[in-house]
Amino acid sequence: MIPLGLEIAAARAAAGLSRLTGRGGGTTVPGKLLWKLDPGAIDRLARRLPAGSALVSATNGKTTTAAMAAEILRPRFRLAHNDSGANLVSGVASALLASQGAELGLFEVDEGALTEVAARVRPRALLLGNLFRDQLDRYGELELVAERWRAAVEALPASSALVVNGDDPVVGDLARTRDATVFGVDDPRHARPSLQHAADSKYCVVCGTPYEYAAAYVGHLGDYRCPSCGHARPSLDVVARDLELGGLEQSSFTLATPDGDARVTLRVPGLYNVYNALGAASLARALGSTLDEIVAGLARFNAAFGRFERIDADGTRVLMLLIKNPAGANEAVRTLVDGGAPPVVLIALNDEIADGKDVSWVWDVDFEPLLERVERVVASGTRAAELALRCTYAGFPAERLEVVPQLERALDRGLELRAGAELAVLPTYTAMLALRRILATRGHVAQYWERAA
Amino acid sequence: MKIRVGHLYPEYLNIYADRGNIAVLARRAEWRGHELDVEAISVGDTLHADAYDLLYVGGGQDREQALVAVDVAAKADALRAAVEDDVVVLAVCGGYQLLGRFYRDRQGHELPGADVLPLHTVAGERRMIGDVLLDCAWAGRTLAGFENHAGRTYLDAGAEPLGRVVDGFGNDGASGFEGCRRANAFGTYLHGPLLPRNPWFADELLARALAHRDGGERPALAPLADVLEAQAHEVSAARARSRGGRFF
Numbered sequence: 001m002i003p004l005g006l007e008i009a010a011a012r013a014a015a016g017l018s019r020l021t022g023r024g025g026g027t028t029v030p031g032k033l034l035w036k037l038d039p040g041a042i043d044r045l046a047r048r049l050p051a052g053s054a055l056v057s058a059t060n061g062k063t064t065t066a067a068m069a070a071e072i073l074r075p076r077f078r079l080a081h082n083d084s085g086a087n088l089v090s091g092v093a094s095a096l097l098a099s100q101g102a103e104l105g106l107f108e109v110d111e112g113a114l115t116e117v118a119a120r121v122r123p124r125a126l127l128l129g130n131l132f133r134d135q136l137d138r139y140g141e142l143e144l145v146a147e148r149w150r151a152a153v154e155a156l157p158a159s160s161a162l163v164v165n166g167d168d169p170v171v172g173d174l175a176r177t178r179d180a181t182v183f184g185v186d187d188p189r190h191a192r193p194s195l196q197h198a199a200d201s202k203y204c205v206v207c208g209t210p211y212e213y214a215a216a217y218v219g220h221l222g223d224y225r226c227p228s229c230g231h232a233r234p235s236l237d238v239v240a241r242d243l244e245l246g247g248l249e250q251s252s253f254t255l256a257t258p259d260g261d262a263r264v265t266l267r268v269p270g271l272y273n274v275y276n277a278l279g280a281a282s283l284a285r286a287l288g289s290t291l292d293e294i295v296a297g298l299a300r301f302n303a304a305f306g307r308f309e310r311i312d313a314d315g316t317r318v319l320m321l322l323i324k325n326p327a328g329a330n331e332a333v334r335t336l337v338d339g340g341a342p343p344v345v346l347i348a349l350n351d352e353i354a355d356g357k358d359v360s361w362v363w364d365v366d367f368e369p370l371l372e373r374v375e376r377v378v379a380s381g382t383r384a385a386e387l388a389l390r391c392t393y394a395g396f397p398a399e400r401l402e403v404v405p406q407l408e409r410a411l412d413r414g415l416e417l418r419a420g421a422e423l424a425v426l427p428t429y430t431a432m433l434a435l436r437r438i439l440a441t442r443g444h445v446a447q448y449w450e451r452a453a
Numbered sequence: 454m455k456i457r458v459g460h461l462y463p464e465y466l467n468i469y470a471d472r473g474n475i476a477v478l479a480r481r482a483e484w485r486g487h488e489l490d491v492e493a494i495s496v497g498d499t500l501h502a503d504a505y506d507l508l509y510v511g512g513g514q515d516r517e518q519a520l521v522a523v524d525v526a527a528k529a530d531a532l533r534a535a536v537e538d539d540v541v542v543l544a545v546c547g548g549y550q551l552l553g554r555f556y557r558d559r560q561g562h563e564l565p566g567a568d569v570l571p572l573h574t575v576a577g578e579r580r581m582i583g584d585v586l587l588d589c590a591w592a593g594r595t596l597a598g599f600e601n602h603a604g605r606t607y608l609d610a611g612a613e614p615l616g617r618v619v620d621g622f623g624n625d626g627a628s629g630f631e632g633c634r635r636a637n638a639f640g641t642y643l644h645g646p647l648l649p650r651n652p653w654f655a656d657e658l659l660a661r662a663l664a665h666r667d668g669g670e671r672p673a674l675a676p677l678a679d680v681l682e683a684q685a686h687e688v689s690a691a692r693a694r695s696r697g698g699r700f701f
Contacts, residue, residue, distance in 0.1 A: 133468065133514075137582050137601055141468075141514040197472065202464075208520055351692070357584065358599045360645050363470030385684035389649045392681060393476045403681065 058129025072297025471511030510548025585621030598643030
């Protein structure tokens with residue numbers, strides 16, 4: 001076997017090379033190399049962390065949740081954190097390689113990679129946020145991912161802390177067989193009048209009967225109960241109450257925990273960010289953070305890259321909201337509409353592997369409330385025509401729709417239409433990276449790997 | 454004219470943007486001065502075979518598909534009667550499998566289907582996922598879409614496929630057939646959704662449904678510009694050519 005030190009040196013050199021050759025931030029290259037040289041090295045690297053590791057997984061919000069948790073935990077621990085969003089085994093390995101002297105590992109993990117990462121890293125805390133249909137061409141059906149999560153929870157050491165979102169029937173049910181911290185929202189004022197089209201887990205996990213919802217908040221997340229067998233949302237340990245949403249600048253809520261209650265103010269809007277904050281707070285609490293540290297950390301938090309990120313482009317503000325699946329995109333739309341969407345929106349649909357090669361999901365997004373409000377849509381990306389059809393068949397007038405597949409031209413068109421004001425940009429993953437790269441080349445924003453430094 | 458549409462199990466079978474197909478039918482009917490009257494038909498509802506001109510069945514995840522399978526068997530007679538009466542049927546993905554004779558799962562259990570289309574499906578190991586392009590010689594047109602299925606569907610001898618696979622897996626990854634058509638009933642694995650990027654097929658279904666409605670000939674629908682539709686078709690077809698799935 002090659003000595004660990006030598007492997008690390010070789011892998012680190014590869015990261016530098018990747019950056020030099022302009023092939024990206026080198027956020028996964030060293031990890032991939034290490035993974036090839038010796039998969040067991042990741043286990044050994046993780047074991048070097050004196051405070052262990054915490055993992056965050058979810059269909060939606062894992063990057064933001066992990067970034068919020070990092071902000072809370074940073075005063076207490078030096079972190080190894082994959083904050084560029086590289087969340088497969090190789091991304092975790094790269095973060096481990098890049099963080100000499102780190103005390104705690106904090107890793108967001110791809111839903112499909114969770115079993116493997118958890119088996120190698122053996123986390124002291126695991127946060128499971130939500131499961132929605134997402135890139136079925138990549139992950140397969142939701143139930144397959146749920147099966148893997150059940151296996152990951154079963155294999156979790158008894159001493160590890162499990163944190164789950166009790167508002168998601170499938171995820172909440174993971175806490176049935178073992179001790180866990182369960183979090184959720186209690187504020188029926190912010191419930192949806194009915195389950196959204198994109199709700200997935202709406203049939204009882206025990207008997208298959210449709211759940212009845214006292215309140216449905218995001219997709220199938222809410223306060224549910226099976227009228228047939230009685231399976232219901234578990235009792236909540238960490239709760240958000242008295243939510244104040246509205247506006248595109250911030251949100252606030254009362255965080256109720258077994259250690260007491262406190263008012264939390266976030267510099268990001270939207271109900272889904274309240275869920276992210278609840279997850280981050282519950283995880284940090286399991287790792288020893290006090291309520292004061294949690295409130296202060298959440299108050300410091302600024303948007304994770306591409307997730308409700310604001311970028312100033314020579315006086316025109318770009319508001320970037322990553323979209324990648326129906327449930328997440330619905331929340332982006334809802335937040336924009338409730339907060340007062342700018343009148344021009346650029347939507348960019350790519351179909352690379354990281355976006356999902358199957359673009360049918362855009363037809364499951366409720367774009368209608370946004371289309372009713374905006375004056376103009378610029379459709380871009382490799383599948384711009386498909387996206388434009390989505391708008392057209394929703395009744396959006398053709399003369400207010402511009403189809404500009406090339407991203408840079410579409411961005412310039414959007415900036416021109418909104419000069420000096422604010423432009424909303426809803427890109428899929430690779431489109432978001434490409435748009436950020438363009439803005440970085442123009443000096444408006446740091447490249448994502450520079451930010452990680 | 455009012456076209457009566459029965460949408461089977463919309464709350465269970467809706468995984469690959471099935472509502473996109475319905476939206477396309479509705480708009481394209483409306484643009485020609487017709488109207489789509491869509492009614493949901495769910496588990497436990499009685500299906501009246503003579504109450505519709507067009508029936509739609511979408512795709513679902515395995516869990517949802519199993520939840521409706523028993524109900525499909527209960528509606529089998531009505532579904533067969535509808536097809537005999539030339540009602541237009543479009544069944545996509547899971548819905549396509551449910552209209553066959555049976556579905557055999559990995560453990561060898563056979564789940565009975567509606568026996569409306571001359572085919573059966575057997576669960577396979579590797580999922581067939583990717584862009585697809587079909588040549589529909591019977592119409593002189595092509596269909597482009599996306600497939601994602603573990604089931605291998607086998608047509609009975611003499612049964613008509615919806616099209617020949619140009620690129621992609623198709624019914625079973627080997628026969629070169631995709632989908633099935635019998636009378637006015639069409640089954641396919643193509644989603645994406647299917648109709649926005651293949652407007653000729655949407656119009657074909659509408660013309661047949663209108664003929665069923667008034668008992669006359671298929672009307673010629675006023676042509677539409679379909680500029681974006683053509684672009685979307687071309688991009689989708691190009692994806693199938695460059696990265697459509699194949700086993701060999």
